[in-house]
Amino acid sequence: MQRFQQNIVIVSGFLLLGMLCACKKLVTIPDPINTISTGQVFSSEKQANSAMVGVYSKMINGSDYLSIGSVGQRSFAAGLSTILGGLSSDELFSYYGTDQQSYYGVNINKLTIYNSDRPWEIWYSAYDAIYGANSVIEGIADSRSVTLKDSVRKALTGEAKFVRAFSYFYLVNFFGDVPLALTVDFNKTAHLSRAPQSEVYQQILQDLKDAAAGLPAAYPTATGERTRPNKYAALALLARVYLYTDDYNNAAATATMVIDNVADYTLETDLDNVFRTNSKEAIWQLQQALTDFTIKDGTPEGFVMQPNTLKIGLAAYCLTPSMLATFEPGDQRLPKWVDSTDNSLGTGTSTGVTYFPAKYKIGKANGTPGMPPREYYMALRLAEVYLIRAEAAANGAAGGTATAIADLNIIRNRAGVPALPASLNKEQTLAAVAKERKTELFAEWGHRWFDLKRTKQMHDVLSAIPLKQPWIGDFQALYPLPVPEINTNHFLIQNTGY
Structure with missing residues (x-):
């Protein structure tokens, strides 16, 4: 977390960056000033709000060391998760092959500590987002301003916890055990060891429960655009995490809460409209x-x-x-x-x-x-929530295979393919879920890569692909940790095989 640690000593600078980068379409931003303390940043609703918007801006637009044109290949929340997840799985291949070594090692599943600069960008950009979220959480908690209303404090804290959970979800799925940094206090984060995946998932679950309780049901933007998370964004991500942790009953029940909100969310009938700014399928987008x-x-x-x-x-x-x-x-x-x-x-x-x-x-x-x-850049959408409920139901949650098949057929009907028969058994239904997730969610945020790993299909599927021969070992399911981080913090242990 070298870049994360460097940020800790410039809390005020980051929050000022948040106000300068925030999009004026979403909030009214105070005039920029040269220096600002954390207390000043969280002294009013406008300033606290713009600090939170700055976190989103950094996620999608990158940091000052990146050009906007390259951020899609350098930030986990701007395109890099899609690219690396696609190359690691059976979705994508790099046209440039060996001429693009930064991606070729990922594509053939032969990463080493010498060709992992792009995977390491997942680590750095995700921890940047976590740092920003922690800054907002602690800044609001420490603020004594009477002009910062309780409702605003609650909502912004919910947004920050959502972002922290979202970022940790990608870290734990790309790297496995990772340091669990829940503060901007350098003395507490400088020498963190890796927390077990189970512990990280428990923190993700708790953050998302807190976010769902603190966020309003309505979107907080003046235009109603879905570029800031609301309660249902937290529930959608919570349903995904329940699925990943094999809590099928809660995955199905939480997904149903989102699906039942038909006033706000419906599948777009025209596939060309799914990823547009006004998509009714969108649950959360980055602007x-x-x-x-x-x-x-x-x-x-x-x-x-x-x-x-x-x-x-x-x-x-x-x-x-x-x-x-x-x-x-x-x-x-x-x-x-x-x-x-x-x-x-x-x-x-x-x-x-x-x-x-x-x-x-x-x-x-x-x-x-x-x-x-x-x-806008789609981060969460309704079709995935249907697929979450389908997989959970096929694994024994309420409704069983009948509900699973019905949900799959909703997605298939939109795509113009024939409905699945109601006679499918559990194994056939789960195979249909996997196939539908592959075709519906391809080239989105590494879904296919994560699915192959969590359903234990990675070895059988990927080791048979000619480009990935010879298969050097299943340890490549996790990316190597950045070597500069290990050199800085000797409590970090590299993933096995690297």
Whole structure:
């Protein structure tokens, strides 16, 4: 947590950054000042609110050491989780192959401590977000301002705990046991050892329960956009974590709370609208900055995934043949969410038609500087919640396989593929869940990589892929910890195999 530790001595600086980076569309930001104490930051609703918005801004737009154009490949919350999870699993391959060593080791599942700079960015960016969340939690708790209303304190603390839980979810799934930093106090975090995954999950669960209790049901933005988490965002993530920890009854019950809120959430009937700013399927989205002429009005992930020139440019991260073969005949997710490019037309090389994720339509080639965004970065959406309930029900939660099949058919009907028969047994239903998660959630936040690991399918699926031969060991299910962190904190022990 070297970068995390460095941040601890500049708490005031980060919170000022939060106010300077916060998007004016969401809140009214106080005029910038040169120095500010933590007490001043949390002395009013406007200032405390802008500090929280600064945390989101850093997650999606990156830190001052990153350009906005590169943040999709450098931040866990801007596209890196999708890229690395896709390359590690059977979803994506890197077009540049050995010419792009930062990703090739991930793609062939042969990471070492010498080629893990991109996986380490997951660690650094997630701990940056955790630091920001801890700053807000402690700043609000320490504030004695009478102008900071209890309702605001409760809601912002809930948002910060949600972000902390969200960030730890990705850390624990990429790295396993990780240090559990719950304060910005350097004396308490400088020499933390790794907490067991079970302990980290318990903290995630507690943070999400607290967030669900403290957050309002309505979204806190003036426009009603879903770029700040509400109670249902906390419940959706809580349902996911219950599923990952095999608590199927709570996973199903919590997912149902979200699904039953039909006034706010419905599946988009048109797949082209799912990832747009006004999507009724969205539960939580991150709002990108609109101040960069490189990324224009697109999302960082859309910028990274799309070729420079549509139809003839190079797509850096391409869908594997096995991923493409997963789509059934007539599945509208294939033509709607996948695009292709013949890079031979642009480069003069031999024919090279490749397919790339196109859930985000705005990228390098078609973005428009200064335009209102047409897409935000989707972090949580309703389709996943249906799939959570389906898997939980198939594993014995309320409704059993009948509920699971019904939920799967809701997703399949939207995609234009035939309904599954009601006669499926448990094993067949679980296989259908896995297949539907692969086709619905492909190239989103590493879902496929995490699914293969938690369902113990990783070895059988990945060790048979030619690109990943020879298979050097299942220890590659976890990424290596950053060596600079271990050199700084000798209480950290490297993952086995590295």
